[in-house]
Amino acid sequence: MKAFKPHLQGLPSYPYKKVEAPIKLDQNESPYDLPAELKQRVLERLQNLQFNRYPHLHAEDVRERLSAHLGWPMEGLVVSPGSNLLIQALALAAGQVLDTAPSFPHYALSAKLADTPYRAISLGPGFDLPTGALLKAMEAEPGVLFLPNPHAPTARLFAEEDLRLLAEKAAQTGWLLVLDEAYHQFSGTDYSPLARANPNVAILRTFSKAWGLGGIRAGYLLASPEVASVVQNFVPPFGLPAHTAQILLTVLEAPGYVQGIVQSLLAEREKLFRALQQHPTWQVYPSQTNFLLIRTPDAAAAYSGLLRQGILVRRQDHYPGLEGCIRVSLGTPQENQRFLQAAFALTEVPHA
Ligand SMILES: *Cc1c(COP(=O)(O)O)cnc(C)c1O
8 A cells, every 4th residue: 555654564463362251361451340339320420421522622621630639730641542542652752662572562563653763672581671771772862661560461560779770861861761550550559759750751551450441441641741742742632532531530539449459359369379389380470460471381272271161361472582471360269260270170181
């Protein structure tokens, strides 16, 4: 197609394929839907919503609430339908993109889509942050460094000292360090104070995981007013749908339910981790997220063996350094129990 820019030819697409299974542990979603009374409140709000009217230009209603909820100035907040859109915006705006490998695939895809120079530095042994190499890479022309913390897909949390070094370097060199806190409720960490103290740091958050709103599509950026206004320009006007806004306003009025869900998922994580440590052929990695990364002798066999037993997980063995790995999201206690049974049964039945 000659109408399009040449770099768009043969662009890889997001690595996801929909598969149906009774137990779905493949997308790091919350296993719990929104509590019934909140859903009821949402429905009442939608009943009163005028569908013929445009929503706010830049989600001012949601940003005002969010600003109060987080204690973050509204001018430094961008809300969009999914944080993935904000990643795309940042990759489009960036002079270059710096990433770790393996990493959340949307950073690399967004850089390619934007035709922004891209470089990834491999994690060290034990998935350690390659701090020295990242600092060195930040001596080149400034750009955006995407860093999920806790990290995906490795599930580990990086040391505060290393993040401080990267943040200082960003301030000296003009880079923007974007800490993607998609999973921060599961690590109990919050680097927004670092971003508050340093305008070369920004924070990405999502409603898709701990908030249990994966289907709603909403995420946000916490940044300096200067960074936020550039990113805001990439979100189309009236870009956050009115119904999404009503749902967000409702949960921001009653955010207390999240803590209970996080607590129960953390207890499940501990239980699953301990149980999997007894697995004869699998190696489970410590997790600070709502998923477990597991190294198996053969990811394809583990994936299909689990699927035969009704359990859908995600293969991760296409990533460099993650040979044999699968990823399993934390489910309900019943789902996790079924997963464990299936995981241990696998070793008893040799696969064809
Ligand atoms: C799940 C996830 C997101 C969320 O993306 P949304 O578009 O908000 O659903 C962002 N970053 C990482 C690392 C994730 O795992």
